Amino acid sequence: VAGTSKRAAQTAVELMTAMTRLRARLRAESPLTDMAWNWSQLNTLARLVTEGPATTTELAQAEHVRRQSMAETITALRADGLVDAEPDPADGRKTLIYATARGRSLAATFPAAREAWLSTVIAGLLDPAEQQTLLKAAAIMNRLADSNMQEPGR
Amino acid sequence: VAGTSKRAAQTAVELMTAMTRLRARLRAESPLTDMAWNWSQLNTLARLVTEGPATTTELAQAEHVRRQSMAETITALRADGLVDAEPDPADGRKTLIYATARGRSLAATFPAAREAWLSTVIAGLLDPAEQQTLLKAAAIMNRLADSNMQEPGR
DNA sequence: CGGATATCAGACCTACTGACATTG
DNA sequence: CCAATGTCAGTATGTCTGATATCC
DSSP states (O other): OOTHHHHHHHHHHHHHHHHHHHHHHHHHSGGGGGOOOHHHHHHHHHOOOOOOOEHHHHHHHTTTTTHHHHHHHHHHHHHSSSSSEOOOSSOTTTTEEEEHHHHHHHHHHHHHOHHHHHHHHHHOOOHHHHHHHHHHHHHHHHHHHHHOOOOOOO | OSSSSSSHHHHHHHHHHHHHHHHHHHHHHHHHGSSSSSSHHHHHHHHHHHHOEEHHHHHHHHHHHHHHHHHHHHHHHHTSSEEEEEEEEOOOOOEEEEEOOOHHHHHHHHHHHOOOHHHHHHHHHOOOOHEEEEHHHHHHHHHTTTOOOOOTTT
């Protein structure tokens, strides 16, 4: 891998393996039936709450999925009354999505609902320094996700 | 969330959000057509290489998926000649899966193939301390994934 | 026979690509 | 007419659950 250090490659592998395994465990701990909303939906809702109304296309770009995939997420959130839509007054092609009062209140409390297991093991198994490491890692991962660096060979 | 600190809950949310977003970006950067094997397959192969032969049931438990899901993973690896199977001499019900020479050599080199993008951004955007944070976080995440703590309400 | 293992079949979730209508 | 947005339809992937056969 020209240009990337062995260290970086190792970090990439370790991180991906850990992510795959932790997500699998989380899936096993909280069956689909237990939760009404999936992660994409909750992340999108949180984004709408914190960053204000946006179009489906903008949300899709922010979350790195296709417009069509995001449209499905929005449809699910609308069906539950967590978000609503209205035509953009300035541009008739666009539809602005915004969080409803119900969506806002859910976004403030949803952690309890969905990641009960993860919260519990974090609180129970990790010391403050380790929790801090995870928080810092999460911030770094978001930075990587949003980087505009291109793969060399593309 | 009785018993879990607010801090732990926040860490859980941040971590899950970051994982979802980074995985989405990774998906966008390396289309499925680019790679012959998925993460479950590569993780399982790596496990067989480092920990020796195991049954499908054991592998499923270790990776937190169902036996049937793991069986599919194994089938794919066998089709590519990366692993092979032989009946357990001691217990006719079991089938031992082991990595072939080809599988071993792939496990040693596969990072380059699959996470080119991730390796590149890690090498390009993160300083050594940040890379270290990710490595430590990955180890902690594996610890959480394999913990035997139960969700309180189950 | 009961318990464990493996496998076959069908379903679902979530994302994807392609095609099309509408608006600016 | 072209570009951008939104939507409909079909596909693919990786997982799940349920049912069945085999072995100890």
